[in-house]
Amino acid sequence: MRTNYPKIVEIAETKSEAKDIKTFRFRYNKKVSTGQFFMVWIPGIDEIPMSASYTDNFKGVTVEKIGEATSALFKMKKGDKIGIRGPYGNGFKTPKDRVLFVAGGTGIIPVASLAEKIKKKNSLIVFGAKTKKELFFIKRIKKSCSKLLISTDDGSFGYHGFASDLAKKVLEKEKFNQIITCGPEIMMKKILDLGLEYKIPVQASLERYMKCGIGICDSCAINGYHVCRDGPVFDDRTLRKMRDFGKFKRDASGRRVRI
Numbered sequence: 001m002r003t004n005y006p007k008i009v010e011i012a013e014t015k016s017e018a019k020d021i022k023t024f025r026f027r028y029n030k031k032v033s034t035g036q037f038f039m040v041w042i043p044g045i046d047e048i049p050m051s052a053s054y055t056d057n058f059k060g061v062t063v064e065k066i067g068e069a070t071s072a073l074f075k076m077k078k079g080d081k082i083g084i085r086g087p088y089g090n091g092f093k094t095p096k097d098r099v100l101f102v103a104g105g106t107g108i109i110p111v112a113s114l115a116e117k118i119k120k121k122n123s124l125i126v127f128g129a130k131t132k133k134e135l136f137f138i139k140r141i142k143k144s145c146s147k148l149l150i151s152t153d154d155g156s157f158g159y160h161g162f163a164s165d166l167a168k169k170v171l172e173k174e175k176f177n178q179i180i181t182c183g184p185e186i187m188m189k190k191i192l193d194l195g196l197e198y199k200i201p202v203q204a205s206l207e208r209y210m211k212c213g214i215g216i217c218d219s220c221a222i223n224g225y226h227v228c229r230d231g232p233v234f235d236d237r238t239l240r241k242m243r244d245f246g247k248f249k250r251d252a253s254g255r256r257v258r259i
């Protein structure tokens, strides 16, 4: 019988990646595809969705400290126990050469994992962060791709501006067969529009409020799709049908709010 109870796992390793970003590794022997996510239960606090940042047997999630659940997770150490459900969602379709990855902030987590897995040497990653303090996974990315371009909103490192502006400059000069993006939805909407302009298929990984992770609670509903079950990765054709993409999301109570 298929169950959706969390499996209790021991945190085997923690690693600080950047200010307020930490990776937690644990043994979990289910097969996980890049782009899929876990529901991570922090006992006594909450259960929250987290992309798989490492998909081999020694799995991992990489977490940005934001609120109650992520702060509680940050205090946990090697040997402490968390609950894991999943993996859930569809994950990325393996892209054809040549790939342009565009990641904003923690959007780099599934992107780095995919780039590492496919190791397409002539791919290019555009990674944007607010400041240089929020950059992480740089060594990991450099091992997987031939080229990494960085942007920061405040100009403290690399290109001064948004990742979407840097991606546009790249697309003006170079050819790609596929764009993969994850990050703030406003950024991903701009990338979807660029894909349309340059006639390049796009896969984007969306974030929505999630409670069940399996298509029951409706928290992550967007224009007839459940991000947890039908996504979180959607292709450009589907994204163009979503009227709320880049405009509205649902909050914890299910209210539709402007992004």
Ligand SMILES: Cc1cc2nc3c(=O)[nH]c(=O)nc-3n(C[C@H](O)[C@H](O)[C@H](O)COP(=O)(O)OP(=O)(O)OC[C@H]3O[C@@H](n4cnc5c(N)ncnc54)[C@H](O)[C@@H]3O)c2cc1C
Pocket: 037, 046, 047, 048, 049, 050, 051, 052, 061, 062, 063, 064, 065, 066, 067, 068, 069, 070, 071, 106, 109, 206, 207, 208, 209, 210, 211, 232
């Ligand atoms: C498919 C998916 C994959 C994700 N992967 C990662 C990841 O790899 N690393 C990472 O740091 N973050 C990831 N997130 C976001 C992460 O789930 C939230 O940052 C986290 O739940 C915040 O919880 P909190 O209690 O610390 O913050 P809160 O103060 O409770 O919330 C802060 C904000 O986080 C978001 N959030 C809170 N609870 C949820 C929830 N149950 N579902 C979705 N969003 C929520 C809301 O936008 C909220 O406004 C992912 C979200 C989704 C949907």
